[in-house]
Amino acid sequence: MVTIKDVARVAGVSTATVSRVVHNGGHVGDACRARVKKVIEELGYRPNTNAQALVKKSTNTIGVVTPKLSMSFFGTLACGVEKAAKEKNYKLLMSNSMYETQSEIDAINSLRDHHCDAIILHSEYSDEKTLIDLADKIPGLVLINRYIPKIANRCVWLDNESAAKQATQYLIDKGHTDFAVVTSIYQNNDPMLRVNGIKQTLKLNELSLNKDAIAEATANMEGGEQAVKELLAKGIKFTALLAYNDLMAIGAMHALFDAGLRVPEDVSVIGFDNLAIAKACRPKLTTMHYPVEEMAYYAAELAINLSDTSKPVTNRTHLFLSDIIERASVINAKNNNC
């Protein structure tokens, strides 16, 4: 590995001068600068970022912790962060938390050990206190998809409740009166918020949702399929189905098809997230758009700003809104229910 000393020796200058040239600093003669540049080129010298980090106390690195990168929601999140990182010349360090509190903590610690300037954390299971303590210790920590009032300034989140309300109202406006809901078995945060939004909107419209019409399952395709099978087995009648996410919505459609029901003719289905997969199914899925890439980009910028403790903190919230993507899985309700 060629070091700054090697360059200095070959160019016949001090390491200080080489450092100046590398950083395009002033106070270097033109001839000298040219010579040093040439040597750097010839030797293929590249500064060791670990050494730089040691003295600069900053690594120009942004860390990301998400449950599982292979899920396209999180891959998209990572992409948003990466875009911001690239623009600001930061590196990306990533870690999967695998939906486990302990490995989430391990992941964060490992990022801290590396002295990441900024950390973007998607945490579903750690409790608020843990997160607040963490935020206290790490200036550049930003939570994505979670809202904790005490550290509102560090939370970039989506208004799940209002998104759910919007979806529900959309279905009501289409004339639907018989609803069913497929939600995640983990009743933390998002699922709860969304179900609340649905219930409130229904009530507001003098419609009701039977407890039996809410089916819980794991938040994936299989879960959605299973949930609808249960609904059908229980004899629940509905013309409109709200799913926790696109994956569950698609699983739900499979179950509906298998039961001889048509989407949207017999049952209208609405998803959540607007993943690429929502365009793969037939009919294409009407869904609530989750602007996760923009949010992640924004979160990364925010985290970088916060990490610079010399800057004043503007104490504001960072709330994003969802909007509906109309495709083909919803139509007007027929007068006669199925």
Add this chain to the structure above:
Amino acid sequence: MVTIKDVARVAGVSTATVSRVVHNGGHVGDACRARVKKVIEELGYRPNTNAQALVKKSTNTIGVVTPKLSMSFFGTLACGVEKAAKEKNYKLLMSNSMYETQSEIDAINSLRDHHCDAIILHSEYSDEKTLIDLADKIPGLVLINRYIPKIANRCVWLDNESAAKQATQYLIDKGHTDFAVVTSIYQNNDPMLRVNGIKQTLKLNELSLNKDAIAEATANMEGGEQAVKELLAKGIKFTALLAYNDLMAIGAMHALFDAGLRVPEDVSVIGFDNLAIAKACRPKLTTMHYPVEEMAYYAAELAINLSDTSKPVTNRTHLFLSDIIERASVINAKNNNC
């Protein structure tokens, strides 16, 4: 930030002793060890990995460069690497190359600057010479999904040609004789290999593939849709369609449906990759499984081994095979062609 010196001072020992305790090294008295451990705990001391890296000349970090993390194929790849990394206590550094040669090189350089021990590279566009030079400079570099004979030892790849042959033979065995192919517009490596495999198998079975029956487009859903529209517009008749990947296959099915054709009754469709999305569409897609997660896991292990230059290199190849996942998009050919 609390440093090793702080711990040493508070515990009334030297930094060497603290270091020994941190690494569970010998030559430390029991009482002393306990005291130091206590202080570490109280102060919340964590070693600075940058400083460690500087002296150890190793970062315990594995870098990954893929085109775009938001595509689930690459997210899955990243997961495979991460699994291996976690097991061996390595950190993950990630970078998107965005399908551009220059940002691919930037990404690799940035990983090198960080002194990553191992690097997993998914490169589609860099030429062989560049890659060979790179491999020369970086002992822990492993190429995934690419085969370059000169550095066979560093390539973890899938036998695309034989996978394509297998898919084609499968269709032939189902009685199909009229084929069409939807492939990627970028005729580099994989697409070429797969089309070759298809042609060879057809020829072997005394079947032919008209040039007009091969449509090129971008390798996504929209591309697949467009490609089939072209095929149909040209009046090509086929009962079996081989797509470059699942995304294109699904787009193709959309186009088929829109033209009033049924899958699989009128046209059997086969994909490639076996992404989650292959189970989202209707009918569920029969496809060639690409074991990318296992491959990535394997590649990470290989890269870590190679990075230890003290170990002897075993000069072998790392070839993975694909197998067919039978779902619902393929049936036996009818006697009368559509």
Add this chain to the structure above:
DNA sequence: GTGAAAGCGCTAACAC
């Protein structure tokens, strides 16, 4: 405009 030197946090060889 350029260089000498201190020091970032840590490890490891060596001394005691």
Add this chain to the structure above:
DNA sequence: GTGTTAGCGCTTTCAC
């Protein structure tokens, strides 16, 4: 069993 010390590669202050 424990401490001293040199040095990893780099930046930056201070002289000159």
